[in-house]
Amino acid sequence: MPEAAYEARDQPSVAMLPSVARSSSSVSVVRHLNAHLMTISPLADLPDAIETLAQWFYDEWHAFDGRRMENIATQLSENLNRDVMPITFVAHRNRLPLGSVSLDRFDFPAFDYLSPWLSSLYVHPSFRGQGIGSSLVRHLQHFAVSHGTGPIYLWTPGSTRLYERCGWVEFTSATYGAQRVKVMQFSNE
Ligand SMILES: CC(C)(COP(=O)(O)OP(=O)(O)OC[C@H]1O[C@@H](n2cnc3c(N)ncnc32)[C@H](O)[C@@H]1OP(=O)(O)O)[C@@H](O)C(=O)NCCC(=O)NCCS
Secondary structure (H helix, E strand, C coil), X not given: CCHHHCCCXXXXXXXXXXXXXXXXXXXXXXXXXHHCEEEEEEHHHCHHHHHHHHHXXXXXXXXXXXXXXXXXXXXXXXXXXXXXXXXXXXXXXXCEEEEEEEEECCCCHHHCCCCCEEEEEEECHHHCCCCHHHHHHHHXXXXXXXXXXXXXXXXXXXXXXXXHHCCCEEEEEEEECCEEEEEEEECCC
C-alpha cells in the first residue's frame, strides 16, 4: 500500500467500555471503575510503553516465535508512526498501558501476497473481558478504512468470536509452525 494513501490524521479516540456489573468486592469495583474510561493512542505518543509491551509479548509468545525481548523492542520501535504502517496502538488509562494491537505489512510468511495484517493483539490479564480487545480491533479497522487500505488479514490459533463480532470472516485455514490456524479477513466493502 502506498504510504501516500495515509494522509488523513488519525486522532486518538476515547473509547467508552461497556458498563460492568457492580461486584460485591470493592477491589473489583474499583478496578472496573478505573478501567472504565480509556484512550487509544499511537505508540508514537507513548514510546515509554515499548518496554512494557516487549515484556508482555515475550511472556505470551516467546514459546511460539522464539523472539528475544530486545528484538521485540526493536520491532516495536519501528512502529512509532502516526499515519503510516507499520503502526502500533496502545489502550491506556492515564498513560498506563492496558493493551495493544499493531497493523503490519506482513505477519505470515506463507501469505506474504496478502497485506496488511492485524497482529499482536494483547490485553493485560487484569483488564480482560471489559471490551478493551474489541475496542483495539475496531480502532485499527477504523484507521485502516480511513487510510484507504483494502482488506486486512489476521491469523489466529484460537477463538474467532471476538473478531467475528467486529465484522471479520474466515478466509482460509492453514498451518503455522506446528499449529492449525485460521486466517481471517476484514473488508469494509
Ligand atoms: C484476546 C484478548 C486480546 C482479548 O482481550 P479482551 O479485552 O478480553 O477482549 P474483549 O473483552 O473485547 O472480548 C473478550 C472476548 O475475547 C475472547 N478471547 C479470549 N482469548 C482470545 C483469543 N486468544 N483470541 C480471540 N478471542 C479471545 C473471550 O473469549 C471473549 O469472548 P466472549 O465474550 O465471547 O467470551 C486477550 O484475551 C489476550 O490478550 N489474550 C492473550 C493474547 C492473545 O491470545 N491474543 C490474540 C492472538 S490471535
